[in-house]
Amino acid sequence: PQSNGKIERFHGILKDECIRPSCVDTIEVANLKVQLFVTHYNNCRVHSATGYFTPANKLAELES
Numbered sequence: 001p002q003s004n005g006k007i008e009r010f011h012g013i014l015k016d017e018c019i020r021p022s023c024v025d026t027i028e029v030a031n032l033k034v035q036l037f038v039t040h041y042n043n044c045r046v047h048s049a050t051g052y053f054t055p056a057n058k059l060a061e062l063e064s
Contacts, residue, residue, distance in 0.1 A: 013041070 018037040024030040042055045050058040 010041075 014034070014037060018033055019030075024033060044054060046052045046054055047058075053061070
């Protein structure tokens with residue numbers, strides 16, 4: 001139950017920022033867009049829940 005809200009929020013962000021802004025012609029293009037978005041989401045986009053760090057930076061901090 002605790003993680004359910006997190007993944008639902010991610011799906012909302014994915015739809016709002018990746019899927020809905022533009023149409024895609026093929027499933028391959030859609031897959032590529034989602035892959036690029038996930039890379040951006042984890043490595044470039046800061047998140048308030050992580051203290052305005054990227055998830056990759058926060059994970060690296062936790063592993064140190």
